[in-house]
Amino acid sequence: xxxxxRKDFYxxxxxxxxxxxxxxxxxxxxxxxxxxxKKGDYVVDLGCAPGGFMQVASRLVGEEGRVVGIDLVSxxxxxxxxxxxxxxxxxxxxxxxLLRLSDNRKYDVLLSDMAPHTSGIQFRDAYLSFxxxxxxxxxxxxxxxxxxxxxxxxxxxxxxxxxVERVKELFERVFITRPDSTRKGSKEIYIVGMKYLA
Numbered sequence: 001x002x003x004x005x006r007k008d009f010y011x012x013x014x015x016x017x018x019x020x021x022x023x024x025x026x027x028x029x030x031x032x033x034x035x036x037x038k039k040g041d042y043v044v045d046l047g048c049a050p051g052g053f054m055q056v057a058s059r060l061v062g063e064e065g066r067v068v069g070i071d072l073v074s075x076x077x078x079x080x081x082x083x084x085x086x087x088x089x090x091x092x093x094x095x096x097x098l099l100r101l102s103d104n105r106k107y108d109v110l111l112s113d114m115a116p117h118t119s120g121i122q123f124r125d126a127y128l129s130f131x132x133x134x135x136x137x138x139x140x141x142x143x144x145x146x147x148x149x150x151x152x153x154x155x156x157x158x159x160x161x162x163x164v165e166r167v168k169e170l171f172e173r174v175f176i177t178r179p180d181s182t183r184k185g186s187k188e189i190y191i192v193g194m195k196y197l198a
Contacts, residue, residue, distance in 0.1 A: 023052035025181035034192050036149040037109050044107040045069040046089050046136055047114030051078050058082045068101045095142045106145035112136035112152045126157020150193040167191050
């Protein structure tokens with residue numbers, strides 16, 4: 001069971017409604033508030049397992065759009081407009097592969113719900129989360145079109161404020177949010193970037 005009750009409301013709700021994880025409700029809530037994903041968008045999902053974000057994004061973009069996910073573990077695609085690949089997006093050749101899967105166009109939206117394997121040592125987990133979030137930001141010039149939107153998860157920690165300042169330099173508007181479906185006691189925070197300034 002871990003350090004929290006897996007049978008909480010959103011965990012059970014996800015199972016009942018056919019979502020792969022509670023993360024689906026986080027993206028639904030964030031998109032209802034900020035409208036980062038629209039019909040027809042091409043979306044890249046970094047660290048897409050188990051697929052909750054992809055399920056929601058696939059529905060939001062519709063048949064005219066596309067969702068491409070990448071993760072270290074294999075993820076079964078969630079719809080006819082969704083594609084998944086296995087691997088680390090930081091590896092050589094993976095960015096090019098992600099672009100090929102978007103018909104060689106940059107994406108309209110970049111999602112990163114990546115999280116490290118947590119140890120329970122808060123400062124360590126926060127630092128590893130920061131490094132993943134930083135890697136997502138470093139990928140923006142290659143993957144996200146000018147004017148596109150981004151959503152990146154990070155754990156609260158020493159590097160949080162400086163990371164937010166960096167994101168503010170890259171997007172026209174930046175919002176910090178913690179969805180209602182986030183587990184109680186979780187240190188995760190989502191940073192929404194609107195209109196990439198590439």
